[in-house]
Amino acid sequence: MRVQHTAHPLSSFPVYSCAFLSNDELVLGGGGGQSRSGVKNKLRLYKVASHTSIEQLNELELDKGEDLPMSMAAWPATKQLVCGINSAEEALRAGANQNCRRFAVKDNTLTFETSTSTLTVDPEDDDFQKVTVISPDGAFVVVAGKRDMTLLQFPSLEPVADTVHLEKGEIYDAAFSPTHLVLVTTVNLLVYTLPAPKPEGSSEKAAGKQRASALELVQTVDRPELPGKDAGSSFRAAKFHPQNPNVLYTVINTVPPRTRTKHSPRKAFICKWDTSKWKVTKTRQVSDKGLTCFDVSANGKFVAYGTGDYTLGILDTQALAPLLTILKAHELPPTIVRFNPTSDMLVSGSADNTIRLVSVPENLAAASWSSWIIVIVTLLVILFAILAQQMHQATY
Template identity: 85%
Template sequence: MRVCHTLHQLSSFPVYSCAFLSSDELVLGGGGGQSRTGVKNKLRLYKAIAHKSLEQLDELELDKGEDLPMSMAAWPETKRVVCGINSSEEALKITSNQNCRRYALEDNKLAFETSANTLAVNTEDDDYQKVTVLSPDGSLVAVAGKHDLALLQFPSLEPVADPVHLEKGEIYDAAFSPTHLVLVTTVNLLVYALPAPSPASTSEKAAGKQRASALELVQQVDRPNLPGKDAGSSFRAARFHPQNPNILYTVINTVPPRTRTKNSPRRAFICKWDTNKWKVTNKRQVSDKGLTCFDVSANGKFVAYGTGDHTLGILDTQTLAPLSTILKAHELPPTVVRFNITSDLLVSGSADNTIRLVSVPDNLTAASWSSWIIVVVTLLVIIFAVIAQQMHLAAY
């Protein structure tokens, strides 16, 4: 089914992260990074109505030398945003890296509130906060770099568990259910039980703090077997179904085999898991290029993804059937896709200084299935007509 969508040009603003504070209030994070490109790193607030209207409400320029916001999450109930921004080299000479930062929206203005250190940075290891994910009840936030995960209280940003350091593979994403945290690494899924609140002293309670404890690793899930001949594969992203924590969706990109002829495709799959048994119940190849971003709508109906060939797609969460595809959604691969909180608007962003707004009708699934039924019936009518004609000719 065709959906209504519009590409919006942004002035000197490569987009790398986004989050919705309401159904129509959108925060974007982007810029040129810490390199001397001349493109400033900023947070921007927009009002987006349907797919056509995009109005900038505020812009918060980050300090000179600070990194751009590479990941972001928002809690609409309190109009707060948490994102990852590395401190400048000058600031690091004075204090630790304040990479995890919290902002609040007041009177259509974004204002800094507080920050926390979860990642050490140096000139040899260009690490950054690539993962920022809030728990379903908004009480916890998981933040991670390439090899280190921190679980923090939200909004206080106080640690509630000992940090997790990854010895093998690289962290790409994290996902919360009400009872578990899934850490997505290139080699496997690490499933941790969320810690129960531990007793705190009177002073700690007054400060909103909770004693940290080690996260309990309850499951390690290996990469599933995928059809075709590939040299390997790696997890890239995961999201729980918002209404059913027994369903998890993952993105898996394959590594093509080396051949002396033409290059093999780098195929991308979306897999649907039963987390009671940790078995794949459905899977679909969605691209011959790697997936670069991924999201699941709050109403539990849609999966959205962006690919290395600049495509934006929407699937049905139940069947993983394709519902809509937008080819060449951007000039560069999408860096982020995100549904709004009412699931009727999808935004994709790219480093090409654009975002695309897509209106998502609630009946998209039904309409798409109707279209498929019409196509199938039409093909059957044509086939039977051809057979009847051949039989008629054969009779003579």
């Protein structure tokens, strides 16, 4: 089955984050960062009519000296989004980094609403809010830098638990189930119990202060053993199956072993876990380069990923079987990949100033299996024809 997809150039706009506010409303975050490149840091709102048609509706330029939006999560019900944006260098030196910011879209216009500080960043360091994830019920948002994670109330952005600080490893992602929060670090998965929702009728600020306490760590999950030889591996991302909280998908990148002649390829794996036992049930190697971004569709059918060799791919969630591969989807490694709420469109973005929109048919998995069946049947027909010819020649 031929899947339709189109690349869209964005003038002077390297893309690093994105979120869908509805099936056809897309917010992109990007820019040149805090470097003096001359590329402005912005949020942009687009109308996405199809894989071939996008229309910019609004643009919000950030203040001079501030960083670009490096991570983003949206809550479509209220058209609000939370972004990770470091403050300007002067504020960082004063310890006043308003890195976690809430925006809203009203009348096709992006507006700033509020912000809070969860990361103290040294200007000489490269730390930033790389993780921003809203819980499935919209009650919480988790934000994290390299070693510090904070759970906040959404939409108030009031802290509901003490900040978790890592002594080893680095944070790369986080994922919510209805009852737990999984913090993805390079060395393990840390599983925390979610606190109870805020009391009905209480003020947001009072409720946040009342519940601020240490999160309960209930499980530490080590990296699984992977096929082949490698010099080590690290978790990079995780997503729960949207309809089954006992299923978790993780991305694991491996470090190639050193040899005297050459380096082995750096492999990337997607693993499917049974979280009732914390056991891997399926593993799929998807690339000889590291995975750079990852998402699971809201209908629970598809896993999408981008790799360091500029490839964009889709797997089915049951067997992790390949359904679609787009080579050279970008000129630089994809930085983001995201399904829209109805799972019929996929967007990928890159620092190469482009996004790619992919139309995802609902029967993509069935069509892909049909294609494989046709190939297998064709090969069997050819094989039987060869055998018949050989038998005929042997007879004479």
